[in-house]
Amino acid sequence: MRLYGLKNCDTCRKALKSLQDIEFIDVRADGVPDAVMSQAFTHFGEALLNTRSTTWRGLSGDERARAPLELLRDHPTLMKRPLIERDEELFLGWTAATKAALGVD
Incomplete structure (x- = not known):
């Protein structure tokens, strides 16, 4: 099982604390593999974008109009967190x- 998130994200920390045998991938440092991101976007659509984030608010209108996968590739902190991958299955949020x-209880 893998958790894609940010090491300073409270929600990601809660998830990590509750889950056993999980690999943590910091999206700011390591990014998200294109295949995983594409699968997540296919599954969750625009819900994958965190439009309430500081990063989103800092983007210009032109940048916000770009394709979501391009935005997420260039600004991985725009992804809602955590994104959890388990046996080909994806979960978004805690x-x-x-x-x-x-x-998990």
């Missing part, structure tokens, strides 16, 4: 539904 699906 919600009650995600916790239930992963068997």
Whole structure:
């Protein structure tokens, strides 16, 4: 199981603390593999973009109009977090539904 997120993100830290045997990938330092990002975008669509983030607010209108996958490639901190990959299955956010699906209380 892999968790894509930021090391200073409180939500990612909560998820890491609750999950066992998980590999953490810092999206700022290591990025997200193109195949994983494409699969996540296919599955979650525009919900993958965090339009409430400081990074988003700092983008110009022209930048915001770019294709979401291009934006996420150039600004990985725009991704909603955490993105969890388990056995070809993806989960976005640390919600009650995600916790239930992963068997976490």
